[in-house]
Amino acid sequence: MRSKNETSGQKRSFIEKARRAQIITAAVDTIAEVGYPNASLARIADTAGISKGVISYHFAGKDELMDQVVTDIYTEIGESVLPRIMEQQNAADMLRAHVRGVAGYALTHPGRMATLTQIFTHARKADGTPRYGAAETEALYEPLENLYRAGQDSGEFRDFDVRVMAVTQQAALDAMFSYCSLHPDHDLMAYAHELSELLVRAIRADPPSPAPM
Amino acid sequence: MRSKNETSGQKRSFIEKARRAQIITAAVDTIAEVGYPNASLARIADTAGISKGVISYHFAGKDELMDQVVTDIYTEIGESVLPRIMEQQNAADMLRAHVRGVAGYALTHPGRMATLTQIFTHARKADGTPRYGAAETEALYEPLENLYRAGQDSGEFRDFDVRVMAVTQQAALDAMFSYCSLHPDHDLMAYAHELSELLVRAIRADPPSPAPM
């Protein structure tokens, strides 16, 4: 047996970290390919080319595996998108950078975003309630709302309900990925450009200066 | 046995229609309460107070049951919302009427909308692919796109990608229901008002007249 793998987990052996990474990768690939409901432990193990029991050995259960997948992808997205946002000079450009940055990440890492959506919408606790619920989405809304408020304070954005807008923007992004993965012919970056314009116009301050001429 | 229940089904006996309606109601209630993944035939039958076999007797299978649920709710929404849209005089008000009308329906029939979302996101065919995919969502986008184009032709709306906007509006509506069912304290109609304003501003034509004063 082993005494590790507790939530208070600490140093793992080298080979153990490698195995966990391998399994996580296999999980991402499998979910992206066949969807969460069909991504059984057996199928994930098959993708990884290992026996099913190995997953149970290195992870406390399917839930811990999924937690790791989510954490890994989130971290990666943050590292990819945050710098792009921070180099902008105003709130509207930051919003555009967010939309296009996330879209760019999705293009660079096809499947990652889809896997995230799959896990969020399908993973359930033992009692049947969604495993990633209010608390997790709250973490998504807060940075957006801070961005909105900054724009409101600077006068770039009008007065609007930041929560409604945050929910809407997040939903619009999710829909963008769903739609583009269902219709691969539709150019994702073109979609992202169009969407970022929609979002900025929805909340920008009414133009103070009259139309030209 | 019985020779009915074929897709080319025709007249059903009175009692049969009643039973089917009862089962459909139980299915809606069960899905709304415990979510699609936990709404097994056994649980639906339990809600209806009947034996599981009765469902198999009156429906070809779980799929046909779900089709009926979807059809019923869609029909009801259309009958409730369409008149409200048609009595508007311009495209922007029609868009607002759509958002608020659907929200109003959701308030009048709590659970129906959630059930629809549950079925769409979780129902799968035998091969694991989503049961309600591109074809079904297309039916949602088309009326919206027609509304957008009408507004563009009349000059109310600016030039934008109607497909991106349709996907966004539908996603925003779905998110509104999800969010408000997760946070019952948030007033749905207030949300709908805010959202309709966001959407109109995203696509309205740039104001031709200068700011007052």
Add this chain to the structure above:
DNA sequence: TCATTTTTTGACCGCATGGCCAGAATCTAG
């Protein structure tokens, strides 16, 4: 009333899942 049909029941089937574990294989020190 009684024969026939329609409807309901509850047990049962095959299947897939997540998890478990005894034993085999592999690696690591001494």
Add this chain to the structure above:
DNA sequence: CTAGATTCTGGCCATGCGGTCAAAAAATGA
């Protein structure tokens, strides 16, 4: 080389699913 710890395998388990079925029950009609 050998003993012990680590890792892996493949089969097993209980559970729950959708669906089926023979038999019981209820409704129907002559």
